[in-house]
Amino acid sequence: MSTDAASLEFRDVVKRYPGADENAVDELSLELPAGEICVLVGPSGCGKTTAMRMVNRMIDITTGDILLDGRSVTERKAADLRRDIGYVIQQIGLFPHRTIADNIATVPRLLGWDKQRVSERIDELLDLIGLGSEMRDRYPAQLSGGQRQRVGVARALAADPPLMLMDEPFGAIDPINRERLQNEFLRLQAELRKTIVFVTHDIDEAIKMGDRIAVLRKGGRLAQYASPAELLMFPADPFVEDFVGADRALKRLALQRVRDIELWNGALCRVGEETSAVRARLAEADLEFPLLVDGQGRPKGWLSERGLSGERVREDIRSRAEPVLDLDDILRDALSDLLSTETMYGPVVDAEGTVRGVLSLRAIANALNIAPEEVPSSAELASGALTQ
Ligand SMILES: Nc1ncnc2c1ncn2[C@@H]1O[C@H](COP(=O)(O)OP(=O)(O)OP(=O)(O)O)[C@@H](O)[C@H]1O
Ligand SMILES: [Mg+2]
Incomplete structure (x- = not known):
């Protein structure tokens, strides 16, 4: 060769x-x-x-x-x-x-x-x-x-x-x-x-x-x-x-990977951490809920209000962090995962499983330069409009 x-x-x-x-x-x-x-x-x-x-x-x-x-x-x-x-x-x-x-x-x-x-x-x-x-x-x-x-x-x-x-x-x-x-x-x-x-x-x-x-x-x-x-x-x-x-807006999704678009900044927190520090991070974040991660930075779930109510973060999960998306996922597949779990956003991890950001429907819409309501529905995704 x-x-x-x-x-x-x-x-x-x-x-x-x-x-x-x-x-x-x-x-x-x-x-x-x-x-x-x-x-x-x-x-x-x-x-x-x-x-x-x-x-x-x-x-x-x-x-x-x-x-x-x-x-x-x-x-x-x-x-x-x-x-x-x-x-x-x-x-x-x-x-x-x-x-x-x-x-x-x-x-x-x-x-x-x-x-x-x-x-x-x-x-x-x-x-x-x-x-x-x-x-x-x-x-x-x-x-x-x-x-x-x-x-x-x-x-x-x-x-x-x-x-x-x-x-x-x-x-x-x-x-x-x-x-x-x-x-x-x-x-x-x-x-x-x-x-x-x-x-x-x-x-x-x-x-x-x-x-x-x-x-x-x-x-x-x-x-x-x-x-x-x-x-x-x-x-x-x-x-x-x-x-x-x-359907060319949809086709464009097949050309990009999650790592190619600007992800949302989520506030990460760990069990036992001071809640005041987490609240300060939340003020800077794009999302109103903190994401609880383990010692390696892997996602455990979205923290509830109760989890933040004491002086230190307690493990109290509002909802599981699903779907977990990968930086290397094709954007179309990531969108399809979000839609099929009926959620607006999901944590994005790298090859080690460490959280690197949050993918949201709005971030996808931004990347495509379209209004969020034009983001394709799961029905459109399922109809095969996106099959390669
Ligand atoms: N040997 C030939 N003699 C005369 N005309 C030809 C010859 N081969 C192709 N053509 C004509 O030239 C044009 C282009 O043909 P060509 O085979 O290059 O098209 P194509 O894009 O490959 O089509 P397809 O997608 O059907 O394979 C057509 O109008 C065809 O009829
Ligand atoms: Mg030919």
């Missing part, structure tokens, strides 16, 4: 198929830094596959240019170029009469690697994609759709290419396995840091997978090229706005 990733640039790229009266890709310009995932998204027929296939010259560019690490793809022999570019096609495309091992070995063998090296690479990749080496001698038909898809990814990665093209790689897979594969792939990418062009027609998948998203409209015209957050917050025009959907 040593080859560096390559940067990619589309420069005024046009594709017109012979006999067509409209361009399939129209003056497409975009730059992708090395090691990032660019998602091409848009309705069927908007030119996603065409744009992608011009990169490895499976389709000729009509005018304009595509540069891989600053060098025009047209200057290179197509066969050479394709060995540098891993390609996962729309329908997986494993060779049915070859074993899984032989499928994965396709490009390394083309490159003339010796047997030992090819064999080691197969084991390494099977391990990477979470399949056992007992899969080596099976045929594609003996695998599930999700497993086949992973083998497709392994095959594309086999020669450690600096660029990967992935055309709807998870399109044919049921939603649950799809989510699993997406997560697996993102974990893999965090290690590999390949440059990836990823095609999908699913905006939720684009938001989840992309460092940058290129929204295309019919005729292969670029409507917007932006980060997922920017796309959700500032859609460039009504087409993009419509495409990202009316």
Whole structure:
């Protein structure tokens, strides 16, 4: 896993198929830094596959240019170029009469690697994609759709290419396995840091997978090229706005973690502590109840008025500190936890379980820059509006 990733640039790229009266890709310009995932998204027929296939010259560019690490793809022999570019096609495309091992070995063998090296690479990749080496001698038909898809990814990665093209790689897979594969792939990418062009027609998948998203409209015209957050917050025009959907405030929640937003300041207290000190802290806090914590600073519960009535704090809990949220929680999940326990706020802990602040519905609304009454209800959350 040593080859560096390559940067990619589309420069005024046009594709017109012979006999067509409209361009399939129209003056497409975009730059992708090395090691990032660019998602091409848009309705069927908007030119996603065409744009992608011009990169490895499976389709000729009509005018304009595509540069891989600053060098025009047209200057290179197509066969050479394709060995540098891993390609996962729309329908997986494993060779049915070859074993899984032989499928994965396709490009390394083309490159003339010796047997030992090819064999080691197969084991390494099977391990990477979470399949056992007992899969080596099976045929594609003996695998599930999700497993086949992973083998497709392994095959594309086999020669450690600096660029990967992935055309709807998870399109044919049921939603649950799809989510699993997406997560697996993102974990893999965090290690590999390949440059990836990823095609999908699913905006939720684009938001989840992309460092940058290129929204295309019919005729292969670029409507917007932006980060997922920017796309959700500032859609460039009504087409993009419509495409990202009316629930974009909700989608934004999936992009942030609890640690990313400004938490409320709660007054913490311990059993036996002087109540006057706690009252002083309460005056500074964002919440009117103190949070009782144990010796390690872990939450025990919200202290009652009685617990504060003496000179020293007594263990008298008004309500349990539920839910307890984690700094690393996705904001959407944290909100869903708050709503399902029907509470307005919950303590947030770090990896050690120590309280680091309080998450409230209002803090979430602030972070999203919306009025608190617009915070989605649990019904909206449950309706799947937020499913990735
Ligand atoms: N070989 C071809 N000859 C002529 N026209 C083509 C060819 N391939 C694609 N087209 C046309 O070019 C346009 C873009 O097609 P393309 O396959 O790139 O779309 P896409 O965005 O990948 O669609 P989908 O989401 O359905 O896969 C379409 O209008 C299509 O009909
Ligand atoms: Mg396509």
